[in-house]
Amino acid sequence: MSRYQQLRVFCYDVSDDRRRRRVAKLLEEEAVRVQYSVFEARMSDRASARLAASIEAVLAESDSLRVYTIGRSGETKCDVRGAGVPIETSTGFWMM
Template sequence: MSRSSRLRILCYDISCNKRRRKIARLLEDKASRVQFSVFETRLSDGALARLVDSLEPFLEGPDSLRVYTIGQTGERHCDVRGAGIPVETETGYWLM
């Protein structure tokens, strides 16, 4: 896996419906929604910083945005069960 394009997990807890919808729309442009407030994507460090910077103005009071970077070892141990979509691959597409 290229170090410049690592698997990123973004999740949020936003109290206001309007701001929550705005953040979801911004994330949907750059990531795959895997749960209601959880997204996965492959982004470089620079692209991730730009995305997070675009989301930060919508965070207020008790709101939170968490970003996790998953390395190769973590990806090998990722297990999706049930109706979940598969983890994004470096190839950029899924065969279903």
């Protein structure tokens, strides 16, 4: 993981089905869905801002998007229970 990348949590509330699908599609291209309207991704400030701007262009005035940045110390305090997807780690892996 680049030292410039941090864990980002994207949460949205979109009332219209069509717009909601468009927001989800944008997020699915760059992040991992962890709940219905919550996605996580490791990315830089620039990439996060670009993605948020793309989503904002789809939103109506009544919709909302929140982006949380979680630093390393915050990640150690994150707790996932139940059937939740674990937080993506920076550990690499090989595909063969």
